[in-house]
Amino acid sequence: MVKDYAVIGLGRFGGSICRELSKEGKQVLAIDNDENRVNEYKKIAYHAVIADTTDEDTLKDIGIQNFEHVIVAIGENIQASILTAVILVDLGIKKITVKAKNDYHEKILDKIGVHHVVHPERDMGRKIAHSIISHNILDYLELSDEHSIVEVKAGKRMIGKSLIDLDVRAKYGCNIVAIKQGRTINVSPSAEDALQEDDVLIVIGADEDISRFERNLVIDD
Template identity: 85%
Template sequence: MSKDFAVIGLGRFGGSICRELSQEGMQVLAIDSDEDRVNEYKNIAYHAVIADSTDEDTLREIGIKNFDHVIVAIGENIQASILTTVILTDIGIKKITVKAQNDYHEKILNKIGVDQVVHPERDMGRRLAHNIISNNILDYLELSDEHSIVEVKAGKKMVGKSLIDLDIRANFGCNIVAIKRGRDINVSPSAEDALREDDILIVIGADKDISRFERRLVIDDD
């Protein structure tokens, strides 16, 4: 089902979301107080307007209540971000996603009742750190404050051994939820099959358990 999105704040983060949603065929309302930024997205978004998102009357006039999902991607102005979010909540927006600048900002947003809070810089920093640690760690996605999912290339210590041999769940508390082998993805991998050199394991678990798994079976291979 088609959804209508509004993106408030057209900096690097908000602008990127606006572009991607538009390329996927979504109708996007792009909003920013900066005229140059709005002009940049006039031919990208379904509609782009210059507006002060901290003014409730203005948001109502542009029909913000008609949008299924509003993303608040305001940059450094935390006060504007919070005030905008409060107004959107009062208006009754179905789903609100907000970019947080820091942990204190996130705490306030959670108290307001935001559906989703994102930390793009922090999350990208964590992903990059894991990639830097080892070439075998291909991707890292935070699921919560304490749990994540990672893509790991089978290292030398894993190749030729089965999941039974490695017993990753018992030894590290992690779960192998899928194995990529070329273009094939096996979401119910056999515990008896030997892992191959180019296999990619999708691992889910607590951060502390994943870190132990990486140190023991992944990082030491490089």
């Protein structure tokens, strides 16, 4: 029987993932080599175990191969993270997500064949930097090394103008894919409707294009 998720490493990042998946009703196996952390998650996760995940036999014994998606959230011990990832790849786990500590760690994980590498510290740093630049930039999500999606509040230069007037795609090379007005999200915004003061735009595009869009239309002087 294929089960939902296994989370290896119950620090702040892994613990947060474990809590949120459990809240969503998913069956989560929580794994750590620290007994105190495991005890903390016994009442949160579907099952919690103490284990050394750098040992292949140990992972087999806990049935890791029965899980659809394994998240490796080991924090400071890069060697343990890499060894765990190698074993998971060798065992043919369908989907493996691993937290990278730095760019070098990320490169190794990519070469091993990990399906998805996340870099939470770097990504959060980028989000915070964007929010510092302007209070109009509400959220920022990296889609790849060169493309992102941002959630921005309409800047003063945009108020009263329609999407046709702004001509964002032609001028900046990015696309407004949705507009939020209060609790309503319009995924097919009318090109003729004028933007209002509290409108929030969902914009997708290359990072360079989004930066030009932000500088010229979003960031108020």
